[in-house]
Amino acid sequence: MARLAWIIGFTVLAAAAHADGYDDFSAGIDANNRGAASVAAMHFSRAITAGDLPASYLPAAFIGRARAELRQEQCADAVRDLDAAIARKPDFADAFSLRAEAHVCLGQDDAALADADAAVRVRPAAGYLFTRSRLNWNHGAFAEAHADAVAAATRDPGNAYFRLWSAVTAAAFERPHTVTSGGTATIGDWPGPLLDLFGGRLAPDAVWQAAANDKGRICEADFYIGAWNQSQGRPALAKNLYARAAATCPHNFIAFDAARRALKRLE
Amino acid sequence: MMRIAALAFFAFATAAAAAPPCTPVESLTLEPDWYGGMTVPVTVGGKQLSLLVDTGGVRSMLTGSAVADLNLAPRPIRNERVTLYGGLQVTHWVQVEGAGMPDQFWIMPDARVPYALSGTLAPDFLSRYDVGFDFAHARMRLYASGSCPAENAIPLKPDRSRHLIVTVMLDGKPIDAMLDTGASRSDFSLETARALFGASLRERPAERADCERGLATHAFHQISIGGVTIADPDIVLVPDAIGGRPPGSPRLVLGMGVLRRLHLTVFYGRNRIAVARATP
Numbered sequence: 001m002a003r004l005a006w007i008i009g010f011t012v013l014a015a016a017a018h019a020d021g022y023d024d025f026s027a028g029i030d031a032n033n034r035g036a037a038s039v040a041a042m043h044f045s046r047a048i049t050a051g052d053l054p055a056s057y058l059p060a061a062f063i064g065r066a067r068a069e070l071r072q073e074q075c076a077d078a079v080r081d082l083d084a085a086i087a088r089k090p091d092f093a094d095a096f097s098l099r100a101e102a103h104v105c106l107g108q109d110d111a112a113l114a115d116a117d118a119a120v121r122v123r124p125a126a127g128y129l130f131t132r133s134r135l136n137w138n139h140g141a142f143a144e145a146h147a148d149a150v151a152a153a154t155r156d157p158g159n160a161y162f163r164l165w166s167a168v169t170a171a172a173f174e175r176p177h178t179v180t181s182g183g184t185a186t187i188g189d190w191p192g193p194l195l196d197l198f199g200g201r202l203a204p205d206a207v208w209q210a211a212a213n214d215k216g217r218i219c220e221a222d223f224y225i226g227a228w229n230q231s232q233g234r235p236a237l238a239k240n241l242y243a244r245a246a247a248t249c250p251h252n253f254i255a256f257d258a259a260r261r262a263l264k265r266l267e
Numbered sequence: 268m269m270r271i272a273a274l275a276f277f278a279f280a281t282a283a284a285a286a287p288p289c290t291p292v293e294s295l296t297l298e299p300d301w302y303g304g305m306t307v308p309v310t311v312g313g314k315q316l317s318l319l320v321d322t323g324g325v326r327s328m329l330t331g332s333a334v335a336d337l338n339l340a341p342r343p344i345r346n347e348r349v350t351l352y353g354g355l356q357v358t359h360w361v362q363v364e365g366a367g368m369p370d371q372f373w374i375m376p377d378a379r380v381p382y383a384l385s386g387t388l389a390p391d392f393l394s395r396y397d398v399g400f401d402f403a404h405a406r407m408r409l410y411a412s413g414s415c416p417a418e419n420a421i422p423l424k425p426d427r428s429r430h431l432i433v434t435v436m437l438d439g440k441p442i443d444a445m446l447d448t449g450a451s452r453s454d455f456s457l458e459t460a461r462a463l464f465g466a467s468l469r470e471r472p473a474e475r476a477d478c479e480r481g482l483a484t485h486a487f488h489q490i491s492i493g494g495v496t497i498a499d500p501d502i503v504l505v506p507d508a509i510g511g512r513p514p515g516s517p518r519l520v521l522g523m524g525v526l527r528r529l530h531l532t533v534f535y536g537r538n539r540i541a542v543a544r545a546t547p
Binding site: 029030033097 | 299378
């Protein structure tokens with residue numbers, strides 16, 4: 001009888017442990033989607049150590065925790081988790097791409113570019129091309145950056161930021177003729193005014209007006225108007241705007257890192 | 268001749284009796300995407316692709332990148348006007364050879380699914396089968412239509428696109444909801460929520476990772492779907508101007524945040540769905 005009770009007890013405990021892994025995994029995804037990074041990391045940690053998560057969910061648990069860690073700027077931890085995700089799923093393009101961001105965060109530019117390259121090799125989708133373009137641009141490899149930016153914008157023409165980035169890389173590559181292909185943005189109203197700036201259809205003042213009262217837009221305007229000024233031969237003005245973007249943009253904004261790099265090149 | 272017919276009948280009857288009832292014709296491994304949507308690996312044109320399982324879609328789709336990588340020839344859509352969520356027009360489709368797959372896919376922009384994915388599997392394909400979603404065990408099982416008993420299943424509301432629409436109880440109020448495996452979070456029309464819950468709705472700005480503006484949340488206590496009650500459902504309140512739901516469609520869309528906690532079996536042929544709690 002005692003033995004039977006022990007067996008039943010063991011079965012119940014095993015079932016409870018199993019439930020924990022899946023429930024925590026699910027809670028981790030929900031927390032990440034809400035932007036609650038520390039809560040997400042806690043749940044994914046429990047899900048990973050529970051030992052009962054279906055094998056096909058484990059890479060997602062590691063990348064989920066890495067995403068939460070990156071939001072908290074725990075970049076080395078994120079790299080470790082992305083190593084684990086890639087070890088379990090060697091063709092995990094998202095993990096390569098996110099590890100590239102984690103390497104950027106650690107100042108490891110060569111490793112970042114290698115990972116961005118790996119993501120594109122696995123899947124040459126627009127998002128991964130865009131990431132590689134940004135990293136090449138950071139590196140000062142403007143021709144490569146422009147080629148990837150154009151490829152990303154061609155593969156996903158509805159994404160206004162890809163077209164905007166094409167304009168920025170074209171300007172850096174001294175190919176202002178391609179800048180005129182900006183067009184009207186399709187993601188709400190923003191960043192349409194920035195595209196119109198690069199397309200010569202709008203002056204900077206009008207862009208500032210469109211960005212007013214929105215911190216995110218103002219920080220993006222600082223960087224992109226800076227890049228536009230640089231392409232127009234006004235490096236001093238560009239430098240001031242880059243400095244402001246680097247000081248005010250949230251660290252997970254593309255404009256933050258891009259502004260820092262552009263500033264460094266002008267100093 | 269009579270004897271042959273009798274033998275043939277006997278052989279058929281024996282085979283039918285021997286075939287285990289309700290056996291999946293296919294059991295696919297589910298993998299979550301970046302936002303918690305569920306994907307399945309499929310082989311198209313000899314290449315392995317990940318497709319998002321999208322019960323809230325209409326037609327299965329491939330991204331522009333996937334179409335280019337597969338070297339497929341896009342053809343213009345002539346007799347239909349196809350508008351995606353957000354107003355974007357779908358203009359082309361592709362023909363695909365391959366057993367067990369949709370033979371036609373619409374072409375969607377890359378950004379409509381996470382970049383790791385190549386497209387979606389929608390009800391045009393799913394409704395050929397009865398489909399079991401066992402999220403806790405990472406399995407999607409396809410059964411021959413009508414081969415499984417549909418006891419304890421509840422009726423689905425009739426819908427031209429074969430969407431999964433049921434009446435749910437949200438904090439004691441009945442409302443029609445669409446069960447959408449292609450959505451990561453659950454969305455509820457802000458205006459409908461205000462009309463239904465009045466002063467008891469406590470709106471707070473949503474902390475959405477992608478920083479969309481104008482969204483709110485309210486701490487709903489529970490939602491009951493087919494007799495299964497889920498506590499503390501995460502539901503975002505979305506103004507109709509942003510949500511862009513077609514007229515007549517449900518104002519509440521239940522995404523994977525809620526659905527992950529359930530085990531669903533969809534009997535498309537009988538227009539019913541069985542709902543149970545996800546039990547690992």
